[in-house]
Amino acid sequence: MISVVILGAGNVATHLYKAFKITGDVKVTQWYNRNIEAINAYKNEVSITDDLSQLVEADVYIISVSDDAVKGLTKKLSFENRLVVHTSGTVKISDIDKKNRQGVFYPLQSFSKSAKIDFANVPFCIEAIKSEDYHLLKDIAIALGSPSKKVNSDQRKVLHLAAVFVNNFTNQLYRVAHEITESEGAEFEMLKPLILETAKKVQDLSPYVAQTGPAKRNDKKTLNKHAKLLTNRHHKDIYDLLTKSIQHTHGRKKL
Amino acid sequence: MISVVILGAGNVATHLYKAFKITGDVKVTQWYNRNIEAINAYKNEVSITDDLSQLVEADVYIISVSDDAVKGLTKKLSFENRLVVHTSGTVKISDIDKKNRQGVFYPLQSFSKSAKIDFANVPFCIEAIKSEDYHLLKDIAIALGSPSKKVNSDQRKVLHLAAVFVNNFTNQLYRVAHEITESEGAEFEMLKPLILETAKKVQDLSPYVAQTGPAKRNDKKTLNKHAKLLTNRHHKDIYDLLTKSIQHTHGRKKL
CATH class of the missing domain: 1.10.1040.20 (ProC-like, C-terminal domain)
Structure with a gap:
């Protein structure tokens, strides 16, 4: 079982949360958002927080916030040497603060709030510095039923x-x-x-x-x-x- | 049973012929092409000809040739007061020589030689001068399992x-x-x-x-x-x- 903490409450974060909920191989152990109101509806099914200092330990932290906010948010994380990935198409992998293990888990699809997403049609572009991190992210894609591909930042x-x-x-x-x-x-x-x-x-x-x-x-x-x-x-x-x-x-x- | 003569051997003509063959309500009684070689492969299943003076009587003549050739071909037809339609998106209905009843049966879809066509996904734009001709063309679309719509030349x-x-x-x-x-x-x-x-x-x-x-x-x-x-x-x-x-x-x- 892969444990995941989601940070952010936009379309991608919400669709990922819902998809993880029905997989057997990934468990969302916590959901963070700066504005807790946005995720309050889920408080009975997952631990929610708006306090970065309260983040629990997990195999991977998936940061799905606006492009501009990625860098700053990863700087504020109080732990080290854990796998932290973002879901953006344009943010550099190096924008993730290097005290943690950096990665990218970018879904190449259009997400809208209302429309249902079939993750079989969501190819993930995966980037990681360490080979074991790449394989963990690949396993998460597999758990979602999604195709995935190793894609570097330029690609x-x-x-x-x-x-x-x-x-x-x-x-x-x-x-x-x-x-x-x-x-x-x-x-x-x-x-x-x-x-x-x-x-x-x-x-x-x-x-x-x-x-x-x-x-x-x-x-x-x-x-x-x-x-x-x-x-x-x-x-x-x-x-x-x-x-x-x-x-x-x-x-x-x-x- | 609606009897049809097809004139032309391009993509649209060929796909129409094949689709009519498997409907119960439309029968292609003859297939004309200027160059008979192009339809020679079908000679055992349908009457073929390259001679306009040999065209048999039918409920409708479907002209599916290049846009430039429609007008001239309809002029050369030796019969009168029969329903003659073209399948072009841009040719005027009045380009069909007025000695016959004019109509348009334009399939709004992309046809390629090799790809299979599901006629359920081919909407027909139908235009006719006489109401009974419109209804006959609509019945042909229904026989193909295609949606259709009354569409004038400007539309x-x-x-x-x-x-x-x-x-x-x-x-x-x-x-x-x-x-x-x-x-x-x-x-x-x-x-x-x-x-x-x-x-x-x-x-x-x-x-x-x-x-x-x-x-x-x-x-x-x-x-x-x-x-x-x-x-x-x-x-x-x-x-x-x-x-x-x-x-x-x-x-x-x-x-």
């Missing part, structure tokens, strides 16, 4: 950046499609199967091979038809830049 | 445009993520669950509500970290434009 940073492209930016393209359809009384609803299919396709094919459409074919007639339809200048900027990008990737045009 | 045009955003452009963002991760020896593979989750999320939530991330939060520290990582000017252009777009949508910035 983690680019994965976090790439995640913005496939998550936030992709979602913004959905938003633009929503604006375009609604402006003509068409239904965004009609696009939902295509959205899902587009994401499914690159589970097996590379995005390069999966590409289709007028930009890739250099189908000028369709590109011109679209240009005429794009009355919103901002939508047009996105259309032009991504069309150029596709044509560059597929050898139609130099940037 | 269809914007749906086709919006489809480019959610399909081709989204796929290009996946491609950029692929380039970014590979350049640092990180694995694109790690992003696949997030790609799928992002698409699933907007099946239930609007893209507006689903949005998260540094651009929406106006998290300048993370935006600056990303800016430093983006060494490829072209990736940076996309990052900047879509960040600005998110900030505009969420009231952070004027465009």
